[in-house]
Amino acid sequence: MAMNPRWTYGKDTSLTLRMYFVMFMLAALYLFFVTAMWGLGIPIQFVIIIAGLMFMFQWFGSEKLVLRSMHAKVVNEQEQPKLHAMVDKLVANADMIKPKVALAMTDVPNAFASGRNQKKALVCVTEGLVRRLDDDELEGVIAHELSHIKNGDVRAMMLASFFATVAAMLMNMLMWMTLFGGMGRHRSHGNSATGALMLAYFVSILVYFLATLLILTLSRYREFAADRGAAMLTRAPSKLASALEKISGIIAQIPTDDLRKVETANAFFIVSALKGEKFAGLFASHPPMEKRIARLREFENEMERGR
DSSP, rough: OOOGGSSSOOOHHHHHHHHHHHHHHHHHHHHHHHHHHTTTOOOOOHHHHHHHHHHHHHHHHHHHHHHHHTEEEEOOOTOHHHHHHHHHHHHHTTOOOEEEEEEEOOSSSSEEOOOGGGOOOOEEEEHHHHHHHHHHHHHHHHHHHHHHHHHHHHHHHHHOOOOHHHHHHHHHHHHHHTTTOOOOGGGGGGHHHHHHHHHHHHHHHHHHHHHHHHHHHHHHHHHHHHHHHHHHHHSSSHHHHHEEEHHHHHHHTSSSHHHHHHHHHHHGGGSOOGGGGGGGGOOSOOOHHHHHHHHHHHHHHHHHHOO
16 A cells, blocks of 8 residues: 555655744844944954854864763674664665664663764754653654754754854853953043943843743744654654653652763754753753643554554
8 A cells, every 4th residue: 555645754744834933033132132242332342252162173073062961972783783774774764874873871761863964963862761661662762863954953953053142152251341341442441441341241141031031932932843754754643642652750759869870962862851841831851741642643543544
């Protein structure tokens, strides 16, 4: 029986439009930010240079950084034949370049994808995840992470985070400048200079706050899109739903101290490792688990009816 075209993996137009919208809003926000800083006489060139260097380091070294932070290593087919077999099958279905496969030696069950493009991509699963999930559930999780790479949202998140980094750095710089009376030409203008610095400081706080909301909005939607992609690749949405239920239940029982050891990669995890994020609302990096599972169940029912 031929496959229903509706359930083949294709470009997620909704995600693409949202990514472009968020990037456009961020660009507009930072154009306002830079214009406001120049208008107030704030020397931001140094901050932009430092942030740019940090971004280049992250852009080209993100794989090594994330592997080190997660105590993970790239594994070959001889070391992890099952993982590679799953990845080979799924990348063939998705018509994409095979990423590197890594294993993180932690008991926290989770997974993430990294890389600025498909040629430099990496999929990592934890030892705790491999040990606790059955093969179908594990395949669903890997399909989810491959969908992040296929959709290009890993790169979009890296670019969006750079803008927030610039605002955060400038916010800290302005705080110290305000405390110590400014620098450069501000020192000769007394109260007016201090007032300008304080205004710039509050503008930077506002920009950072709005940028963070935009980034988190993109982060939540990209999880929905990757869930959809996994459903298309595996043709078994219920298996990913089962994996998500199992992972979230286990994480809720893991000591907070153990979760803190992996929180640096939390925004890229398939399931949040922050226990309080369930109630974070707009400040959550992941959508509510109940909604994700409900959507996957709907996909399953629609696939059954459409066969």
